[in-house]
Every structure is written in C-alpha cells, then in structure tokens.
Amino acid sequence: MSTTPWPDAWTGNWIWSDRPALAGPSREHPYGAADPARFDTRVLFRRTLRLDAAPRTARLRITADSDYRLFVNGRELGSGPIRHAPRRIDFDEYRLDGALVAGTNVVAVIGRYRGHPSPWWEPSPTSFTLGGGSLAVEVAVDDRVLGTDADWRVQAADAWTPAPPAGFLVTQPEELLDARLLDPDWAQLGYDDSGWAPATVLREHSIVGPTGRTTPGGEPWGAPRRSPVPALTGDRCVPAAIAVADGGPTAWDGSALGTARSLLSALLTTPPSVPEGEPGDLIQPVEIPSGRRLLVVDFGRIVSGRLELRFDAPAGTTVAASFLEAPTSAALDSAAVLGYICRGHDDRYRSSERLGGRWLALLVDAGTGWRLDEVAVLERLRPREAVDPFRSDDARLDRIYDVALRTADLSSHDAYVDCPTREQRAWTGDSVIHQSVDFAANLDWSLPRFSPRLLAQPRQDGILPMVAAGDFATPAVPTIPDWSLHWIRQLQRLHLYTGDRAAVAELMPVAENVLRWFDRFAAADGLVADVPGWVLIDWSPVQVAGRSAALNALLARAFLDVAELSDALGDAGRATWARERHAAIAAGFDAFWDEQRGAYRDTIADGERGRSVSEHTAAAAICAGIVPEHRRDAVRRLLLDRATVFTRSPLADHGADALGPVAGTPVSVREAPDWDTERLTVGAQPFFRAIVHEALDLLGESDRIPDLLLDWDALLEGAPTAFRECWEGGSYCHGWSATPARDLIVFTLGIRPLEPGCTRMRIAPRPGRLTRASGAAATPFGPLRVAVDGDRVEIVSPVPFTFVDRDGRESEHPAGAATTRL
The missing domain is CATH 1.50.10.10 (Glycosyltransferase)
Known part of the structure; x- marks a missing residue:
C-alpha cells in the first residue's frame, strides 16, 4: 500500500447503471426506498485508459454499495469493501505498479447490490439516488487522477439470477451463473464495449441540505475511510480425494436453486465413500463419464475462501454445488447452493462469496464425457504474521x-x-x-x-x-x-x-x-x-x-x-x-x-x-x-x-x-x-x-x-x-x-503485558507437568521468545521485562537475551 494519503475530496463520481434498485417516494417512504423487486443485481463496468508510457507509480482506490470485484487488464485484483455500518463505508486501495502498461489498459468491475441483509451487510438508508447500488473509483497515474464518470461503460450482468438468502438462519446467499450469457473476455483488453451504455452519474438528492453532489462524502455514508483491515490473503487449497457416483434419476434443469438443493439433499442421504488422502493429493484434471453424476470432493481439512472450478464440458452442462462441513444432507441445511451452466468453452468459475467447509458436493449433468480441469479454494483470511509456535x-x-x-x-x-x-x-x-x-x-x-x-x-x-x-x-x-x-x-x-x-x-x-x-x-x-x-x-x-x-x-x-x-x-x-x-x-x-x-x-x-x-x-x-x-x-x-x-x-x-x-x-x-x-x-x-x-x-x-x-x-x-x-x-x-x-x-509460557502498549512485559512461566515448553508472543516491537527446559528459562525480549519465578519472586531485566531459573 502507498503511504501517500489520498485527498479528502474524491474526484471519482458515484456511478451505476440507469436502473438502481430504488423506488420513488411514497406515503410510506417519503424519502424514497429500496425497490423490493430489484435485489441481488449486478452491473459490469469498464474504463479504457491509454498511457503514453508505463507509469512510474500507479494506484487505485475503490468503494461500492454493496460489493465490487476489481479487474485490471483482465486479472482480478480483489473484492470488497469490508463490512460496515449502514451510515459508514470504507474504500480499498490497490497498488497498480506493474499492472498498467504503455498503451491501452482497461479497468473493469463487477458491481453488485445485495438488497437483502446478509450476515456481512446491512442496507443503508436511501436518499432518492443512493442506497440502491453505486460504485466510485479513482486511478492515480503519476500526477493524474482519473475518476469514475459518464465515460465509463456499463452493462447489466444478466448472467446471474438474483438470489435472496435461503432462510433466517441459513443466510449465505446462493449464486446461479449462466455462463452462456457472460462473455469470458468482458474484462480483457480488446473487448468491444461500444454497445454498452454510458454510466449514469448519481447526483445526491435530499429533502433538506445540499443537493447535486456526485462524489463520495455526502448522504448516506459521509466520507469513506481507508479500510483499516489489510487485504485478505491465504493459500490456494487443492483437494485430497474425490468420489464419483450416480447422480440419481432426476436432472437439475439449471433454473431454481431450490430444486438443486432438494436433489443434492436426497443424494447426500447416502453419500459415496471418498478415499482417504492428504490435502493436495488429488491429481487433476479428472475425467468424468457422461450422464448425471454426483461428485464428492474432500479437501482433507476445513478451508475458507473463494471456490474455483474449471470445466471442459459441453455447453448447457448444469452444475449444482455446495461446500459442506460434512458430506451429509444435514450439513446442506446450513450451506449455500451454487449453480453454474457451462458455456462450452473457457468455463472458469470463482464464487462471489467466501465459503467454508471441507467437502464439496457437485451434481453435474452432461450429455457427453467431460473433464473437471481444476477445483480449488483460494483462501481469503486476515493476514497473520506468525511468531514461533508453542x-x-x-x-x-x-x-x-x-x-x-x-x-x-x-x-x-x-x-x-x-x-x-x-x-x-x-x-x-x-x-x-x-x-x-x-x-x-x-x-x-x-x-x-x-x-x-x-x-x-x-x-x-x-x-x-x-x-x-x-x-x-x-x-x-x-x-x-x-x-x-x-x-x-x-x-x-x-x-x-x-x-x-x-x-x-x-x-x-x-x-x-x-x-x-x-x-x-x-x-x-x-x-x-x-x-x-x-x-x-x-x-x-x-x-x-x-x-x-x-x-x-x-x-x-x-x-x-x-x-x-x-x-x-x-x-x-x-x-x-x-x-x-x-x-x-x-x-x-x-x-x-x-x-x-x-x-x-x-x-x-x-x-x-x-x-x-x-x-x-x-x-x-x-x-x-x-x-x-x-x-x-x-x-x-x-x-x-x-x-x-x-x-x-x-x-x-x-x-x-x-x-x-x-x-x-x-x-x-x-x-x-x-x-x-x-x-x-x-x-x-x-x-x-x-x-x-x-x-x-x-x-x-x-x-x-x-x-x-x-x-x-x-x-x-x-x-x-x-x-x-x-x-x-x-x-x-x-x-x-x-x-x-x-x-x-x-x-x-506466562507472557503478558505489564504496562499498556507492551512497553514492559511480565514473564511468569507455569508449565505444570511439562518439562519443556517454548514459543513466542507478539508485541508491537517484535516477538518475545521464551524457552523452558526443566528449571532453566531462556528469554529474548525486545522490551524490558519482569520475571516471576515459581515462588513469586520478581526480578527486573532489560531488553535483550536473559537466562534465569524458574
């Protein structure tokens, strides 16, 4: 992340398609309201940037109501924003050094407005024009700042079928993507977006107070703040094993996900036995016979992130999937169901939501033999800078x-x-x-x-x-x-x-x-x-x-x-x-x-x-x-x-x-x-x-x-x-x-702060029956390491500390290495 602060005032405008998910004012909602008929809507955005030379520095900041997925020159860089209160919003910043090149570049975004509350999103108050889907982006290239405006191109993302949460307790939104309706190159350089519409700039409209503002800072969120949470990160997790079984007598036709859920539930009542394996053992791709098949994939451990699938299958092949804690129908009751319809070429799927589980169940109906080229989970967790383990x-x-x-x-x-x-x-x-x-x-x-x-x-x-x-x-x-x-x-x-x-x-x-x-x-x-x-x-x-x-x-x-x-x-x-x-x-x-x-x-x-x-x-x-x-x-x-x-x-x-x-x-x-x-x-x-x-x-x-x-x-x-x-x-x-x-x-190990801010630590190991114990604790000044071997205690501390032995006797020590007795 760049340390140079962005200016308080945005130059990028709030933009969306010409159909935000808003209804006009009414007797019940004199300030306007969300349109209940428009929920879980997605909009595709593109902006071409032409640069005379590769930039010395380049960065981007972005925020959205509700979600965004960001692509630069066809590569997905991230998604957000983080969860926030209804009247607050955050922006994310991306370094684009090396991502932008001399000549033509393209910034592309999938914007999404959820509409229904979810475990990680609350609707914001509407203000006639805002609160029903919006996006704001700024790209800083050397000394220029280019913001979202009417020159951005937009198109409704009709490939996704809007899906509400599945229930009051089972609230992870489901996702149904018909890839036949989405050009796989839409975010790439050279894609022809001339048929797309110009973005609609959203102009603030209030009953009282100033109106006409188009940039972030007004109602309903005020000034967006920089996200206090670092970009989520994690490993790419590959499965351990797979089982392939008959997919039952009934086909999922690619429409209602409720039907897919029922079919999966019936099949998981008696799931196939999956061979044991370690994470990463599954050799991919996997050849699958034609017909209706149930695949149960074991990742070998609980993982959490974005599910990624890649198929080589005929156009129209239907895939119903759910990521589960256990390969049972009961586990399905607390999991989202995903649906994907293959386009017949370049079939790559990455889930919009973070999912968690160990077992992936796939119900696939293909007219010919097909191939599962890749299945993985791209973990997306908060960063952890590790200390020495216990x-x-x-x-x-x-x-x-x-x-x-x-x-x-x-x-x-x-x-x-x-x-x-x-x-x-x-x-x-x-x-x-x-x-x-x-x-x-x-x-x-x-x-x-x-x-x-x-x-x-x-x-x-x-x-x-x-x-x-x-x-x-x-x-x-x-x-x-x-x-x-x-x-x-x-x-x-x-x-x-x-x-x-x-x-x-x-x-x-x-x-x-x-x-x-x-x-x-x-x-x-x-x-x-x-x-x-x-x-x-x-x-x-x-x-x-x-x-x-x-x-x-x-x-x-x-x-x-x-x-x-x-x-x-x-x-x-x-x-x-x-x-x-x-x-x-x-x-x-x-x-x-x-x-x-x-x-x-x-x-x-x-x-x-x-x-x-x-x-x-x-x-x-x-x-x-x-x-x-x-x-x-x-x-x-x-x-x-x-x-x-x-x-x-x-x-x-x-x-x-x-x-x-x-x-x-x-x-x-x-x-x-x-x-x-x-x-x-x-x-x-x-x-x-x-x-x-x-x-x-x-x-x-x-x-x-x-x-x-x-x-x-x-x-x-x-x-x-x-x-x-x-x-x-x-x-x-x-x-x-x-x-x-x-x-x-x-x-x-007995490591804890003695003074606020960890400027002085207290070290009082109490290993009980253990004769050896070692590890480290985090402090703002670096790790503090303790190793106990019998009565001998070795300490390496970045700050002064007080040592307390078994009898409660205290001794004071400066920062650095010390050896003492327990």
Whole structure:
C-alpha cells in the first residue's frame, strides 16, 4: 500500500447503471426506498485508459454499495469493501505498479447490490439516488487522477439470477451463473464495449441540505475511510480425494436453486465413500463419464475462501454445488447452493462469496464425457504474521495449539466471525476470543485493533446488538446482553496491548452507555434482575432467570474494566462511578452464596436461591474481583474438581450431525436442572473456558492449565482440522473455541503485558507437568521468545521485562537475551 494519503475530496463520481434498485417516494417512504423487486443485481463496468508510457507509480482506490470485484487488464485484483455500518463505508486501495502498461489498459468491475441483509451487510438508508447500488473509483497515474464518470461503460450482468438468502438462519446467499450469457473476455483488453451504455452519474438528492453532489462524502455514508483491515490473503487449497457416483434419476434443469438443493439433499442421504488422502493429493484434471453424476470432493481439512472450478464440458452442462462441513444432507441445511451452466468453452468459475467447509458436493449433468480441469479454494483470511509456535514435550498440546491457531485464522476475515462454514456473522461477544489470540500470536494487529470499533454500533438505548454490520444487527432482533460486556473486555485488551488511549477515549462513551443500560435493571441490592433479551452466557445450561449470578459477575468485571480504563484517561468522575457500581454488585453478590453447598448458586428468583451451580458463576466472580478472600479456597476447589463437572449443549443434534441447524428444539430454550445440583457443577463450553482459565490464573493455579487444555482433544475426534463450537455438536469450525492458542502463550509460557502498549512485559512461566515448553508472543516491537527446559528459562525480549519465578519472586531485566531459573 502507498503511504501517500489520498485527498479528502474524491474526484471519482458515484456511478451505476440507469436502473438502481430504488423506488420513488411514497406515503410510506417519503424519502424514497429500496425497490423490493430489484435485489441481488449486478452491473459490469469498464474504463479504457491509454498511457503514453508505463507509469512510474500507479494506484487505485475503490468503494461500492454493496460489493465490487476489481479487474485490471483482465486479472482480478480483489473484492470488497469490508463490512460496515449502514451510515459508514470504507474504500480499498490497490497498488497498480506493474499492472498498467504503455498503451491501452482497461479497468473493469463487477458491481453488485445485495438488497437483502446478509450476515456481512446491512442496507443503508436511501436518499432518492443512493442506497440502491453505486460504485466510485479513482486511478492515480503519476500526477493524474482519473475518476469514475459518464465515460465509463456499463452493462447489466444478466448472467446471474438474483438470489435472496435461503432462510433466517441459513443466510449465505446462493449464486446461479449462466455462463452462456457472460462473455469470458468482458474484462480483457480488446473487448468491444461500444454497445454498452454510458454510466449514469448519481447526483445526491435530499429533502433538506445540499443537493447535486456526485462524489463520495455526502448522504448516506459521509466520507469513506481507508479500510483499516489489510487485504485478505491465504493459500490456494487443492483437494485430497474425490468420489464419483450416480447422480440419481432426476436432472437439475439449471433454473431454481431450490430444486438443486432438494436433489443434492436426497443424494447426500447416502453419500459415496471418498478415499482417504492428504490435502493436495488429488491429481487433476479428472475425467468424468457422461450422464448425471454426483461428485464428492474432500479437501482433507476445513478451508475458507473463494471456490474455483474449471470445466471442459459441453455447453448447457448444469452444475449444482455446495461446500459442506460434512458430506451429509444435514450439513446442506446450513450451506449455500451454487449453480453454474457451462458455456462450452473457457468455463472458469470463482464464487462471489467466501465459503467454508471441507467437502464439496457437485451434481453435474452432461450429455457427453467431460473433464473437471481444476477445483480449488483460494483462501481469503486476515493476514497473520506468525511468531514461533508453542512447542513442548507433549505432542498433544502442540497439536492443540496448531489447530487452535488454524481455527482462529479460518474465523478471521474482514471481521472476526463465528463459523466460516456457516453464518460468518461478526458476533459482538464471540470475537473476544479471536482478538485475544491475535494479540498473543499475531504480529499484525490490524484486526484486533479494528474489531472493537466495528462492534461499537449501539442501539438507540445504548446496548450493542448481538452482531455488527449484518442482518441480526437490526433492532427487530433482541440482543444478547452479556455480549456487550465481552465487548468491554475487548476494549480493555485493546488498551493493555496497544496503549492506544485515543482509541479508548473514542469508544468509552459506548462502554458507559452499555453499563447505564444495565443499570436500568438494577435493584436495591445492587444486582441486575430480569434483564431482557437473550441472556446466553454459554451453550451449557447455566440458569439465568431472575437475578443471574453469572451475568452480574460479568457486569461487575465490566465496571472494573471501565474504572481502570477511566483511570488511564484521567477521568476520575467516570472511574468513581464505575467503582461504586462494582462495589454495589460485590455486596449484593453475597446473596448467591450457599454455605452448605460451599458455592455460589446461579440464580435468585422470587427471593429464593436457585439450585444449580456452575463454573461460569464461580469463574466470572473471581475475574470480577468480587469473591471475598475467605471464600477463594472453596471456589478454587470447585473449579479444580473436574470429576463433578458435566456439560451438555442444545447444539448436539443441530448442524451437520443429525437434524440440521433449524430442526429440533430452539437453541435459545434453557432447560431447567434435571441433574444432581448438590453434587454436579455445570461445566463451561469451549467459549467460556477462557474465563475459567483466567480465574484459575488469578487463583494461582496456572500450572493446571496445560492439563485442562487437553480437553480440546475431544474436539479433534470427529473434526481433526479445526475446533468445533461445543464439546457436543455445533459448527465444525468456530473461532470462540480457539482459546488454547492464547492460553498456552499467556498462562503456560506466562507472557503478558505489564504496562499498556507492551512497553514492559511480565514473564511468569507455569508449565505444570511439562518439562519443556517454548514459543513466542507478539508485541508491537517484535516477538518475545521464551524457552523452558526443566528449571532453566531462556528469554529474548525486545522490551524490558519482569520475571516471576515459581515462588513469586520478581526480578527486573532489560531488553535483550536473559537466562534465569524458574
């Protein structure tokens, strides 16, 4: 990327075809509205540039509502923009050095307006002319800037059939491309676009305020900002093996994708057996006999990115495809279906969306024998600048670290998402895990810095939606209140690792308003009660009715975080308020304690303590600093007594395993205790185990964490290449299960910031039973390496650090290499 800033004012105009997806004003929509009959529309754009000489420097910036795919001289350079709030938009920048040549060049774009909300896009307010599809581009060539205008040529991309999301939970848009209607050379030099129409320049039109503006900066987005997320990157992934079977008695005619879904579902009820192989083993091309065939392709591991296919097949050959977590009909319920109709030559397909899965199912109907020349996934993930991996004398832990890091990678796109194989929503609470992994193990901190800002899109009442920049961000969908409290922890980590006080100051009003939203439900005892929305806590059956102990503990921790952040900003008033509320919750929390059980009960409802006891309440209370000293030993015993811990998940029958994601009991239903509450403790799922481990660290039990992390072995049994969502079921890859990649660095190697911005680090290795452990942590100044061999500890640090031995003795060290004893 160029470091020279673009000017604030754009010279490129907003352009589109003469048919944006807008309806005129009406009684119901006096400011105009989106046209419900025009959705998922695509427009092809071209602009020829003639240069006397190859440029010394060249770059391009681009933004669009909703999507773009950019080509220069026939080569696809990228797509975007990143997900954003309805009234904000970002631009991407591309270096064109070497891409433009002397003579004729062509910049081409596929513009797309979605219309329907998706997990990664919310519609923007319309303003008569904007909000229904638009594109703006500027090309800077040496000292000239060429922007989008009426000289650009456009043509409707009718080769794609508009497709809405498949359902409320299955929301990845489907894609149907009839390649016979799309010239494969449309983005190439020499293509004749003389029959195309001139672009329509969109002129801002408002009821009040200035009108007539044609460049970005006005309604509804304001000035676009440079994307804070680097260009997504990743490997080109090639499959391990393939199976070819009979495609059944019924042909897909290339029209409705719903029919293709039904046919694939029937065929996947008894899928063919695929031979075992390693990623990259599949020898391509693959010759396929004529007729109707089902192909099941195994990539050997979960991958996430743009699906690429290349065929040598007769014109009219129909291809229905779906990328799946498992080769089952149940997995199809949470996946998009793609359709492609071959043109008979140069049949190359690259999916418009990022997809995720391990298994590709293809139903192909060809009149003659044909050839699958290429099948691959071009991964598109946030960059990770690696540090030395965790390694020890326990190969199981090493593997758990590697898979955890891979799970975080797969779940990190332009935002932290839940599961790349399904929703790809940026959930407000989930991402606290992804962010913590990136701060610990990724030297590129672009996404962990951006994540709290992306998620800081509060509702009018101050609480955050359950997701950001997606379909569930609408006020029509109730929120998960506790997710906003995990967002505050993201803000705390942002300050701890980066020391960026300006960013914290910008976001602190959001944090305060979240806490004041909770205060509306505070009773005289200081505890919040009957908090509305979906109080999730975790997928385990933690009881939450009435006064929820786990929710109140998370709230107390958030007040403590805000108090400490306010201290850092010199905001004594806010710090005092937050500490007073923390103290009030601490005093009221005593009511949850049951001396006979020796534990905090999970609820108080109608003045009576509930029966259940959970790791969640105990761990969150320790992390919040609201457990009196005389009770800490009892809480420690509870968290370490693994024999009495049980877990269960409502997701056990959902997803790719049995019923599909929308079948069975709604996952929001919280079952009442049917277990022995006097003996058993509700255990944390992988997500909340991050807080359990943090509590054990605070209790001085970090040496126990390596053994506790071996629980992740169970997640590898049925899905060995990424960590599943729950101990029982759920998606096959979920970012919130990636906590071992952080915990082995922060707790086992003991590397964490001692001062904001990592200007001084704390190193306190707690390897437990391990005799050897090594690895590195990320800092803004480079990696910090630690190697433990018996009692010998070798450290190479780019900053000064404090070393803490097993007995708690501290020693101060300058930056550089040091050897000491544990």
